[in-house]
Amino acid sequence: MRIDPSRGLRAPLAVAAIGLALWPSVFSSAYDLRLFTLAGVYVLLVLGYQFIFGHVGALSLTQGAFFGLGAYASAILAVRGGWSFSETFVLSIAIAVALAALIAIPVLGLESHYFALATLGIAQVLLLVCREWAPLTGGVNGISGVPGIVLFGRAVPGGSPSLILVWSLVVIGAAVAWRIQRGLYGLAFHVVRSAPAAAGTIGLDSGRMRLAAFLLSAAYAGAAGALFVRVNGIVSPDVLEFPVMVTCLAMTVIGGATRVAGAFAGAFLLVYLPEWFRPLDKYYLIAYGAGLLVMIVAAPDGLLGAAARLRQRLMPETDVAPEPERLPRPEVPVTAPLIFRDVVKSFGGVKALQGVSFEVRRGEIVGLIGPNGSGKTTLINIATGLETCDGGAVLYGNQVLTGRAPFAIARLGIARTFQNICLAGELSALDNVAVARSLDPGVDIETARAQAMHLLETLGAANFAMSQVRALPHGVQRRIELARALAVQPQFVLLDEPAAGLSEREQADLAGQIKTLRTRGLAVLLIEHNMPFLAGLADRLICLHEGRVIGQGSPDEVRRNPRVIAAYLGEPPRVPA
Amino acid sequence: MLQVLANGLALAAAYALVALGFVLVANAANAVNFAQGDLVMAGGFVAVALSRLWPVPGIVLLPAVLAVMAVLGLALSAIAYFPLRGRPATAIFVSTIAVGLMLENGANAIFGAEPQAGPPLLPGAAIALGPVSLSRQSIAVIVTAAVLILALEFLFARLRFGWRLRATAQDREMAASIGIDVTWMIAFSFALGAALGGAAGLLLANSFFVTPTDGINYMLKAYIAVVIGGWGSIRGAVAGALLIALFEVVYPSLPLLVPALPVSWLFTETTATIILYGVVLAVLLLRPRGLFGEAVLRRA
Numbered sequence: 104m105r106i107d108p109s110r111g112l113r114a115p116l117a118v119a120a121i122g123l124a125l126w127p128s129v130f131s132s133a134y135d136l137r138l139f140t141l142a143g144v145y146v147l148l149v150l151g152y153q154f155i156f157g158h159v160g161a162l163s164l165t166q167g168a169f170f171g172l173g174a175y176a177s178a179i180l181a182v183r184g185g186w187s188f189s190e191t192f193v194l195s196i197a198i199a200v201a202l203a204a205l206i207a208i209p210v211l212g213l214e215s216h217y218f219a220l221a222t223l224g225i226a227q228v229l230l231l232v233c234r235e236w237a238p239l240t241g242g243v244n245g246i247s248g249v250p251g252i253v254l255f256g257r258a259v260p261g262g263s264p265s266l267i268l269v270w271s272l273v274v275i276g277a278a279v280a281w282r283i284q285r286g287l288y289g290l291a292f293h294v295v296r297s298a299p300a301a302a303g304t305i306g307l308d309s310g311r312m313r314l315a316a317f318l319l320s321a322a323y324a325g326a327a328g329a330l331f332v333r334v335n336g337i338v339s340p341d342v343l344e345f346p347v348m349v350t351c352l353a354m355t356v357i358g359g360a361t362r363v364a365g366a367f368a369g370a371f372l373l374v375y376l377p378e379w380f381r382p383l384d385k386y387y388l389i390a391y392g393a394g395l396l397v398m399i400v401a402a403p404d405g406l407l408g409a410a411a412r413l414r415q416r417l418m419p420e421t422d423v424a425p426e427p428e429r430l431p432r433p434e435v436p437v438t439a440p441l442i443f444r445d446v447v448k449s450f451g452g453v454k455a456l457q458g459v460s461f462e463v464r465r466g467e468i469v470g471l472i473g474p475n476g477s478g479k480t481t482l483i484n485i486a487t488g489l490e491t492c493d494g495g496a497v498l499y500g501n502q503v504l505t506g507r508a509p510f511a512i513a514r515l516g517i518a519r520t521f522q523n524i525c526l527a528g529e530l531s532a533l534d535n536v537a538v539a540r541s542l543d544p545g546v547d548i549e550t551a552r553a554q555a556m557h558l559l560e561t562l563g564a565a566n567f568a569m570s571q572v573r574a575l576p577h578g579v580q581r582r583i584e585l586a587r588a589l590a591v592q593p594q595f596v597l598l599d600e601p602a603a604g605l606s607e608r609e610q611a612d613l614a615g616q617i618k619t620l621r622t623r624g625l626a627v628l629l630i631e632h633n634m635p636f637l638a639g640l641a642d643r644l645i646c647l648h649e650g651r652v653i654g655q656g657s658p659d660e661v662r663r664n665p666r667v668i669a670a671y672l673g674e675p676p677r678v679p680a
Numbered sequence: 681m682l683q684v685l686a687n688g689l690a691l692a693a694a695y696a697l698v699a700l701g702f703v704l705v706a707n708a709a710n711a712v713n714f715a716q717g718d719l720v721m722a723g724g725f726v727a728v729a730l731s732r733l734w735p736v737p738g739i740v741l742l743p744a745v746l747a748v749m750a751v752l753g754l755a756l757s758a759i760a761y762f763p764l765r766g767r768p769a770t771a772i773f774v775s776t777i778a779v780g781l782m783l784e785n786g787a788n789a790i791f792g793a794e795p796q797a798g799p800p801l802l803p804g805a806a807i808a809l810g811p812v813s814l815s816r817q818s819i820a821v822i823v824t825a826a827v828l829i830l831a832l833e834f835l836f837a838r839l840r841f842g843w844r845l846r847a848t849a850q851d852r853e854m855a856a857s858i859g860i861d862v863t864w865m866i867a868f869s870f871a872l873g874a875a876l877g878g879a880a881g882l883l884l885a886n887s888f889f890v891t892p893t894d895g896i897n898y899m900l901k902a903y904i905a906v907v908i909g910g911w912g913s914i915r916g917a918v919a920g921a922l923l924i925a926l927f928e929v930v931y932p933s934l935p936l937l938v939p940a941l942p943v944s945w946l947f948t949e950t951t952a953t954i955i956l957y958g959v960v961l962a963v964l965l966l967r968p969r970g971l972f973g974e975a976v977l978r979r980a
Binding site for chain 2: 215349
């Protein structure tokens with residue numbers, strides 16, 4: 104898969120941009136110009152919606168409400184307060200962002216089906232308030248006579264001048280969105296969306312990213328609303344109705360939810376299609392629903408995504424892998440051990456861990472064994488913050504890890520892999536690793552990719568660097584996960600069944616790589632069932648059974664430990680005398 | 681007072697059917713059917729259309745409405761759910777929103793934007809009950825909905841087919857492994873969900889009329905009932921519907937019932953709705969698994 108999906112589209116995009124720029128000079132009646140200006144307003148609305156819907160992947164149904172709120176705020180302040188355009192423009196953005204910040208507290212952490220409902224509910228409340236609070240909002244009639252745009256003391260007349268102003272703001276908005284979405288931040292959104300469990304473990308604060316995306320979406324919607332009302336001169340509760348939200352959603356889905364150019368394509372199509380299909384009248388709206396359905400089924404990444412895929416199929420281009428670059432040596436290595444102290448955890452009535460204590464020191468490879476269901480993965484989940492424990496603590500030196508968020512633990516230098524591989528399937532192997540370099544403030548995306556290339560090379564996965572992860576074999580995916588964990592530059596690496604599903608040769612390679620980590624002073628804690636693999640690798644084994652440590656020591660000691668044997672094989676049969 | 685209560689119960693009964701249809705699909709398909717509200721609207725218009733062809737009481741039309749809506753539900757699953765299996769949850773949100781849009785605009789193209797009255801369930805006027813008279817329609821709505829809900833309860837509790845549906849809702853993989861045709865069960869859940877929504881449409885169409893844009897309101901009410909009652913819980917959905925409908929009917933008439941309260945904007949239907957949303961947000965924040973707990977626990 105290509106790293107930069109827009110690259111193959113550059114020429115057509117340039118043609119489209121020129122066409123867009125020339126459009127108003129061809130279709131230049133007052134009506135055409137107004138339509139074109141409105142299309143620009145919708146582009147802004149959709150660009151904002153892409154942050155929360157496209158990049159975070161959350162179905163927010165308040166985007167229309169932010170838009171309406173921006174429009175109402177501008178209208179009220181302009182008509183009743185006599186505020187100027189620049190003042191109301193800024194204030195519309197501010198008020199939409201303020202509302203977003205307020206509702207983010209209760210709703211942003213909700214699961215998808217609750218999030219959609221909560222945001223829709225808020226939008227409906229806003230609609231009802233606008234309809235009923237007539238003294239302020241003009242009730243069902245809304246507010247008319249909103250003055251047009253006045254900038255630097257001069258009125259910007261309708262038609263071309265206001266079109267140019269709106270479109271300048273659209274270009275600025277698109278450039279800002281593009282800047283934010285490219286680079287490591289854009290990659291990080293992919294991980295937050297399609298491998299949320301992994302995001303924290305590479306130090307990404309997904310809560311903060313969701314919040315940022317939500318606030319950005321509100322800011323764009325507020326700006327779009329402010330422009331909308333100045334262009335229209337009138338605002339009514341219609342702007343807060345569900346159809347506006349659905350239009351925004353449809354534009355985003357049809358154009359492509361994660362591409363800046365998709366916002367242009369979607370907004371344009373849906374503004375102009377009803378014009379072109381005017382004879383169809385009411386039936387157009389049915390066709391529009393059908394079109395939305397066809398797009399979500401057949402082209403989930405929108406027209407632009409489909410175009411990119413088509414082009415890739417017709418003219419396949421493989422990206423050239425970057426030159427590998429070593430990672431900088433981490434600063435003073437930490438020498439503190441990772442300490443599990445009396446860790447207790449139950450799930451309902453099941454006691455998963457009943458007071459587990461042990462330590463992992465630097466330069467040590469410790470194997471964690473035990474029958475299925477003995478609590479091994481739970482222990483690693485607690486150490487990396489994905490689960491909380493009911494009692495006891497996990498410490499890193501004298502710092503308590505329990506209670507910290509996964510991203511905070513990762514930033515202390517504790518990385519992990521997953522038993523069920525957790526990678527962003529649509530990204531390339533290289534980008535899955537590169538994104539874990541984003542903690543280092545001095546690293547840009549090119550450096551991150553070069554360093555990711557180095558890690559993939561040392562793990563023997565360089566050949567797969569440019570392939571989409573989803574299509575890669577299991578063994579390779581395990582190596583990519585390990586490379587991603589190492590990209591965090593951890594002191595401790597916690598590996599959950601890293602050898603599962605690997606061939607014997609791959610296992611030997613992996614053992615060699617883990618030993619290299621030990622020589623570099625890292626500590627490794629690995630969950631494994633494969634005793635031959637562990638025997639030659641681990642310095643110490645710890646055996647869990649029913650949530651308790653039932654044996655520890657060198658691999659030989661543990662293998663001879665009768666309690667361990669009993670746990671694995673059951674009680675030895677009693678031989679009749 | 682009694683009449684207010686009867687109205688509230690009639691509304692609750694209809695909401696309960698909508699919410700049941702919603703939760704059946706949510707459980708079986710693990711998907712939110714955003715078109716559920718539009719299916720209610722569609723059921724209302726099916727009833728209007730049938731009563732024009734054949735002017736008989738609504739209760740006679742009920743089986744026909746159920747059948748037409750079940751077919752619509754199957755069609756919905758075929759075009760908006762099955763092609764998207766295995767995709768992120770938002771994809772099915774969007775596809776069902778799209779179907780809702782088609783239903784809404786289809787109804788608008790056929791019947792126009794004006795509100796239409798559906799057929800009354802039974803002919804005749806109000807029933808006198810001592811000094812108060814209760815509208816025959818309210819009682820008929822309550823009884824019809826109760827019969828449908830009990831029939832559903834019977835299906836799930838007693839019939840082998842209902843057990844298969846329940847097994848599918850609890851664990852699709854497990855159900856498939858013991859030989860249940862999961863695909864057919866999901867399709868049937870969509871049919872059942874649409875039929876229940878359509879029945880609610882018929883029940884509501886007489887007193888509340890039916891307008892193409894009604895869908896969103898019913899959708900929200902079903903959604904809220906399910907959230908309050910606990911995601912996935914069938915009885916919770918009924919309880920949630922009862923709570924919100926009674927609140928909606930009783931709250932605006934509080935000043936009539938309690939003379940000490942002033943008649944003001946504080947006691948309007950709009951305020952009731954705003955309070956309802958506020959309560960839902962509070963429930964989501966404080967008890968994210970609903971007032972009575974979630975019935976279907978998601979796996980980690």
